[in-house]
Amino acid sequence: MATVDMTADAAHPPMQHHYTSTGLDHRKIGIWAFIGSECMLFMSLISTYLIYKGRSLVGPFPHEVWRDPSTGHVMKAILNIPVTSASTFVLLMSSLAMVLAHDAVVHADDPNKKGYQNSKLWLAATAILGTTFLGFQAFEFTSFVHEGLTIRRNLFGSSFFTLTGFHGGHVTAGVIWLLTLLSIDIRRGLKPKDALSVDLAALYWHFVDVVWIAIFTLVYLIK
Amino acid sequence: MAHPYAHDTHGHGPHDPNDASDPHSHPTAATYVKVGVFLTALTVAEVWAYYIPSFVASHFFIPTLLILSAVKFATVVLFYMHLKYDHRLFRALFTGPFLVAAVSLIGLMFLFGKLAVRLGLLT
Numbered sequence: 001m002a003t004v005d006m007t008a009d010a011a012h013p014p015m016q017h018h019y020t021s022t023g024l025d026h027r028k029i030g031i032w033a034f035i036g037s038e039c040m041l042f043m044s045l046i047s048t049y050l051i052y053k054g055r056s057l058v059g060p061f062p063h064e065v066w067r068d069p070s071t072g073h074v075m076k077a078i079l080n081i082p083v084t085s086a087s088t089f090v091l092l093m094s095s096l097a098m099v100l101a102h103d104a105v106v107h108a109d110d111p112n113k114k115g116y117q118n119s120k121l122w123l124a125a126t127a128i129l130g131t132t133f134l135g136f137q138a139f140e141f142t143s144f145v146h147e148g149l150t151i152r153r154n155l156f157g158s159s160f161f162t163l164t165g166f167h168g169g170h171v172t173a174g175v176i177w178l179l180t181l182l183s184i185d186i187r188r189g190l191k192p193k194d195a196l197s198v199d200l201a202a203l204y205w206h207f208v209d210v211v212w213i214a215i216f217t218l219v220y221l222i223k
Numbered sequence: 224m225a226h227p228y229a230h231d232t233h234g235h236g237p238h239d240p241n242d243a244s245d246p247h248s249h250p251t252a253a254t255y256v257k258v259g260v261f262l263t264a265l266t267v268a269e270v271w272a273y274y275i276p277s278f279v280a281s282h283f284f285i286p287t288l289l290i291l292s293a294v295k296f297a298t299v300v301l302f303y304m305h306l307k308y309d310h311r312l313f314r315a316l317f318t319g320p321f322l323v324a325a326v327s328l329i330g331l332m333f334l335f336g337k338l339a340v341r342l343g344l345l346t
Contacts, residue, residue, distance in 0.1 A: 043327065051332075051337065096258075221272075222284075
């Protein structure tokens with residue numbers, strides 16, 4: 001069976017792949033290596049949270065009521081599960097919007113593409129959902145500070161704000177990346193040749209989502 | 224040097240893991256939506272379990288939540304991050320550090336007394 005030699009640039013002009021000795025694009029190898037290193041970063045932060053869990057000497061505590069002996073003031077369990085469940089749902093839906101954005105870019109030149117395959121719509125939706133998640137986090141942090149939990153208050157506060165703050169920082173970086181892609185899409189339109197660029201952003205965004213899946217269970221739900 | 228993922232005249236050949244524009248390398252939009260519904264259902268199940276006091280007090284609560292969380296994690300990685308369909312080097316780049324991190328976490332939990340194995344040696 002005859003094969004088409006794809007080495008000629010003319011045979012494959014739009015795809016600007018950066019092949020390496022592995023035959024794989026170095027940008028994709030790079031993002032996966034970066035995600036692997038991020039796994040270890042977040043696992044160290046989660047380990048620190050779990051090690052310090054239940055070792056705080058003063059409240060507020062995540063799941064237990066605490067009475068301040070000096071003032072007699074009662075502090076309720078500080079974690080707000082309904083609000084965090086909503087923010088978790090928002091981040092999950094942002095991951096769905098991100099894969100649909102990638103799917104739309106892949107099919108951008110397809111004459112049979114469906115109406116919903118609109119990359120601008122899904123990139124904007126992903127960025128909006130990511131920003132909504134950050135809004136939930138800002139609300140949570142603000143309410144915690146008002147209830148007396150700061151990063152210096154106790155071991156729970158230190159490890160909690162460090163862990164979720166690092167995650168929030170990653171979400172912020174992801175939103176900036178998404179808005180950059182959206183501006184390119186608005187300016188000149190993203191085509192199938194740009195699918196890898198969108199794929200890299202999508203991989204990062206999904207990683208941020210899976211980290212939150214772990215945080216939601218280990219920090220919020222397990223008492 | 225020949226292109227490592229050369230296709231025949233009918234377009235058949237090995238999937239190019241670099242070609243994110245290849246529509247055959249990823250699931251369809253319908254599959255993505257089904258995965259989204261599945262992930263939402265698992266999240267609802269997790270939160271529902273949290274509000275059942277008798278279940279929270281049982282020995283099954285933490286293992287159930289950990290299993291549900293692991294299934295959600297794996298589903299996103301396999302389907303949304305396409306690791307199920309991608310090159311094995313990408314799988315290795317993710318699962319290698321992930322396993323190192325997971326083993327380190329479990330080791331630290333034993334070291335700091337958060338986990339213990341009952342060997343029956345103590346009376």
